[in-house]
Amino acid sequence: MKGKLxxxxxxxxxxxxxxxxxxxxxxxxxxxxxxxxxxTLAEYxxxxxxxxxxxxxxxxxxxxxxxxxASLAGARVFTATSSQGLALMYEILWIAAGLRAPIVMAIxxxxxxxxxxxxxxxxxxxxxxxTGWLQFFAENVQEAYDLTLMAFRVAExxxxxxxxxVNLDGFILTHALEGLYVLEDAEVDAFLPKRKPINPIDPxxxxxxxxxxxxxxxxxxxxxxxxxYQKVGGVVREVFDExxxxxxxxxxxVKTFNVEGADKAIxxxxxxxxxxxxxxxxxxxxxxxxxxxxxxxxRPFPVAELRKVLESFxxxxxxxxxxxxxxxxxxxxxxxxxxxxxxKKRPILVNVVYGLGxxxxxxxxxxxxxxxxxxxxxxxxxxxxxxxxxxxxx
Amino acid sequence: MELKTIKTxxxxxREEQFAPGHRLCAGCGIPQVVRLALKAVPDPKVxxxxxxxxEVATTIFPYTSWGVPWVHIAFxxxxxxxxxxxxxxxxxxxxxxxxxxxxxxFGGDGGTFDIGFQALSGALERxxxxxxxxxxxxxxxxxxxxxxxxxxxxxxxxxSPAGKVVPGKLxxxxxxxxxxxxxxxxxxxxxxxAFPVDMYNKIVKAANTPGPTVLxxxxxxxxxxxxxxxxxxxxxxxxxQTRIWPLYEYDNGKIRITVPVKEPRPVExxxxxxxxxxxxxxxxxxxxxxxxxxxxxxxxxxxMRMAEQSK
Numbered sequence: 001m002k003g004k005l006x007x008x009x010x011x012x013x014x015x016x017x018x019x020x021x022x023x024x025x026x027x028x029x030x031x032x033x034x035x036x037x038x039x040t041l042a043e044y045x046x047x048x049x050x051x052x053x054x055x056x057x058x059x060x061x062x063x064x065x066x067x068x069x070a071s072l073a074g075a076r077v078f079t080a081t082s083s084q085g086l087a088l089m090y091e092i093l094w095i096a097a098g099l100r101a102p103i104v105m106a107i108x109x110x111x112x113x114x115x116x117x118x119x120x121x122x123x124x125x126x127x128x129x130x131t132g133w134l135q136f137f138a139e140n141v142q143e144a145y146d147l148t149l150m151a152f153r154v155a156e157x158x159x160x161x162x163x164x165x166v167n168l169d170g171f172i173l174t175h176a177l178e179g180l181y182v183l184e185d186a187e188v189d190a191f192l193p194k195r196k197p198i199n200p201i202d203p204x205x206x207x208x209x210x211x212x213x214x215x216x217x218x219x220x221x222x223x224x225x226x227x228x229y230q231k232v233g234g235v236v237r238e239v240f241d242e243x244x245x246x247x248x249x250x251x252x253x254v255k256t257f258n259v260e261g262a263d264k265a266i267x268x269x270x271x272x273x274x275x276x277x278x279x280x281x282x283x284x285x286x287x288x289x290x291x292x293x294x295x296x297x298x299r300p301f302p303v304a305e306l307r308k309v310l311e312s313f314x315x316x317x318x319x320x321x322x323x324x325x326x327x328x329x330x331x332x333x334x335x336x337x338x339x340x341x342x343x344k345k346r347p348i349l350v351n352v353v354y355g356l357g358x359x360x361x362x363x364x365x366x367x368x369x370x371x372x373x374x375x376x377x378x379x380x381x382x383x384x385x386x387x388x389x390x391x392x393x394x
Numbered sequence: 395m396e397l398k399t400i401k402t403x404x405x406x407x408r409e410e411q412f413a414p415g416h417r418l419c420a421g422c423g424i425p426q427v428v429r430l431a432l433k434a435v436p437d438p439k440v441x442x443x444x445x446x447x448x449e450v451a452t453t454i455f456p457y458t459s460w461g462v463p464w465v466h467i468a469f470x471x472x473x474x475x476x477x478x479x480x481x482x483x484x485x486x487x488x489x490x491x492x493x494x495x496x497x498x499x500f501g502g503d504g505g506t507f508d509i510g511f512q513a514l515s516g517a518l519e520r521x522x523x524x525x526x527x528x529x530x531x532x533x534x535x536x537x538x539x540x541x542x543x544x545x546x547x548x549x550x551x552x553x554s555p556a557g558k559v560v561p562g563k564l565x566x567x568x569x570x571x572x573x574x575x576x577x578x579x580x581x582x583x584x585x586x587x588a589f590p591v592d593m594y595n596k597i598v599k600a601a602n603t604p605g606p607t608v609l610x611x612x613x614x615x616x617x618x619x620x621x622x623x624x625x626x627x628x629x630x631x632x633x634x635q636t637r638i639w640p641l642y643e644y645d646n647g648k649i650r651i652t653v654p655v656k657e658p659r660p661v662e663x664x665x666x667x668x669x670x671x672x673x674x675x676x677x678x679x680x681x682x683x684x685x686x687x688x689x690x691x692x693x694x695x696x697x698m699r700m701a702e703q704s705k
Contacts, residue, residue, distance in 0.1 A: 069478030203438030
């Protein structure tokens with residue numbers, strides 16, 4: 001593993017990556033569990049370790065509005081938020097993506113109110129899924145650091161130019177101290193040189209940003225925006241490959257574990273993938289094979305890669321750390337279902353809700369899910385309702 | 395470079411950076427302030443625009459009226475976006491020698507008094523170097539004619555209609571300049587299209603002032619106020635002559651009335667020209683008219699006191 005081994009929590013690791021990325025502008029508002037990120041960056045700036053403008057704004061709405069302005073001006077821009085903060089940014093999420101403003105934003109994933117809860121759910125990230133932001137999910141502190149650096153490369157690539165979210169599970173990663181390998185500043189400089197903005201605000205070459213579109217152009221512009229996302233997967237792979245050469249750390253949009261020869265699998269996002277793999281190892285000792293499929297890249301959704309992996313299973317549990325109220329399925333479940341619908345061989349899908357508001361997710365839960373998958377496999381049909389694991393009664 | 399104030403209209407630069415052919419209504423007061431601001435503030439400059447009449451009438455894709463960089467992002471966040479642009483240019487200038495432009499923000503009264511109020515307050519508090527110009531046509535004109543926090547007492551709008559029980563808006567207008575000054579900014583002023591030299595000079599002073607400045611511009615709206623578009627400047631002038639719209643400035647702690655009104659015209663002269671106020675001249679609404687007159691007098695006396703104390 002290349003780099004210097006240090007100990008940091010997820011928030012500090014993200015802030016350290018943003019510092020090494022030599023961001024020009026940080027525009028941020030505090031919200032738990034993200035706050036340490038912006039506090040750390042403020043320290044870097046005020047101690048002279050990072051030459052950047054830190055805009056201590058009066059709300060998340062302004063944090064993102066200022067970030068879009070700064071990005072259009074050609075700066076390398078970073079912000080961070082969580083939960084209600086992301087919800088307050090919601091309107092501007094669309095605008096940032098539509099204006100092709102590269103910004104890197106870390107989200108300390110947290111449940112949305114009510115009731116107020118500062119711990120991890122994926123409600124916030126899911127709510128941003130249609131806005132046009134790219135999204136990565138980190139599984140541990142190392143990934144939070146690595147993905148933050150890579151996010152700048154992807155976001156600012158001239159084939160992409162899109163704002164990008166790095167998700168890290170609130171408290172589980174944001175506040176957990178872990179060992180991680182960090183690059184030397186010079187290595188980061190080589191991987192991530194100064195931003196070369198495309199069409200930045202320039203008084204010598206005036207342009208109109210964000211004009212009014214009537215019925216005669218709006219649809220064409222949305223089509224142009226749509227087409228960009230077809231190219232993102234390729235750029236992400238290039239960046240992952242280049243980063244692997246630099247660090248020896250291998251990244252892929254869809255991460256698989258124990259899938260060979262297994263007929264049951266679970267699909268999962270974020271830090272719980274590690275728990276799932278641990279449980280899968282335990283199950284394997286008892287002769288029960290469970291594949292674990294986790295997504296590093298959530299938007300654009302890696303349809304082809306995921307389909308290829310999941311087609312070989314009989315039953316697959318899709319785990320959501322969120323509830324999509326009144327909808328035909330929870331968020332990741334709907335993504336996976338849609339991705340598989342046109343497959344020749346489709347596994348039976350079971351939707352599982354877990355870990356809401358920071359509820360512990362343990363290997364025991366994975367074993368229960370495995371038992372449920374066995375039953376579904378035996379019956380040959382999926383339950384109509386999603387299965388909740390970890391409720392007080394259970 | 396210290397910009398110079400002027401004495402006559404002839405001194406206003408001829409070069410235009412705001413193209414004719416925009417789709418603002420005939421008689422609209424907005425283009426005057428835009429043209430003068432782009433003339434009074436030298437290049438390099440960047441304009442940030444909140445959602446509103448100015449935005450929708452000047453940037454209909456694939457056309458644009460703007461000869462300077464122009465950015466629109468949303469309704470309520472023009473000051474926030476400007477904060478980001480300003481901070482970015484400041485650091486890019488320091489790190490890479492990029493020339494730092496002056497940021498001019500245009501927001502309507504809805505985008506300033508109401509939905510964008512928090513973003514404006516934040517930007518003023520943080521001290522970003524920008525000229526914030528509120529073009530105030532005293533209602534949400536872009537969506538029709540709905541009341542805003544800037545709608546004056548007595549005005550009829552579609553959400554404060556002059557009805558049989560409630561004769562229009564009963565609340566007073568927010569005092570934007572006082573609120574702006576309370577943030578500790580160094581320059582703020584009111585402007586009016588009937589007094590272009592006064593307006594030009596105030597924009598010049600704002601441009602010469604580092605940090606945030608706020609300019610509050612009275613803009614007649616023939617569509618929303620129901621008057622003949624050819625009488626737009628007359629309406630604007632009457633607003634000053636009746637003391638309804640005092641022209642004054644706050645400059646580093648001193649308040650100065652820039653266009654003294656020794657003998658005010660009757661407010662009825664102003665009201666009778668406009669459909670939005672016509673009901674105030676009916677006998678049953680005399681109480682409201684009297685109340686408005688008292689408010690105007692009170693405001694003027696307060697301003698005179700503050701100006702006197704500043705001497």
